[in-house]
Amino acid sequence: MPRSRISGGFSAPTIDVFVDLGHPFLNRTFDGFLKIGAVGASRVAAEEAYYSISKGTVSKHRLEHTLKKMCKEGALWGTVAGLYVGMEYGIERVRGTRDWKNAMIGGAMTGALISAASNNNRDRIMVDAITGGAVATAAVFINYIT
Structure with missing residues (x-):
């Protein structure tokens, strides 16, 4: 039985702004x-x-x-994104390696800090830390897949 296949791609325009802060x-x-x-x-x-x-x-x-x-x-x-990116970069520099663990730790620390700044209780801070770590790790793994 004959098959046909259509393949294509989509590319969005990119705008990149770079500010050098030193x-x-x-x-x-x-x-x-x-x-x-x-x-x-x-x-x-x-x-x-x-x-x-x-x-x-x-x-x-x-x-x-x-x-x-x-x-x-x-x-x-x-603010949340800047905090996460800064945390992930700092962890990468401390650990000396670039892998998914940096994203996990950076996401967890970001989730905990944002939650603590919102005056949440300890249980909520832990849940937000776990969620932040899970989301950041999943994003890295999805990025590896594609």
């Missing part, structure tokens, strides 16, 4: 902050655009609210 740790941390902060702000912009279109109205007040929400979410997402 140290690789600072460069990576700031890069993570900018890139993921932009993702968080874009998510809010898309969500708010959908709500405005579905309601059929756009007002100055709504635009101001959207801009404030974009800044807040961008800063939050960027």
Whole structure:
């Protein structure tokens, strides 16, 4: 029986911004902050655009609210990403090797620090640390697969 197969690819345009802060740790941390902060702000912009279109109205007040929400979410997402990237890089430098364990430890430490900063109890901090480590490790393994 004859078979046919279609293969193709998709490539998104890339925009790369580099700010040299004089140290690789600072460069990576700031890069993570900018890139993921932009993702968080874009998510809010898309969500708010959908709500405005579905309601059929756009007002100055709504635009101001959207801009404030974009800044807040961008800063939050960027802070978490910058903290994670900095932790992972620091652990890589301390351990002297680059592998999935750095992501696991960096994710766990980031989850614990963000949770502790939110005034959570010990059990919640542990759960967030485990979640951060698991998500970071899974992301590294998925990156190896593709």
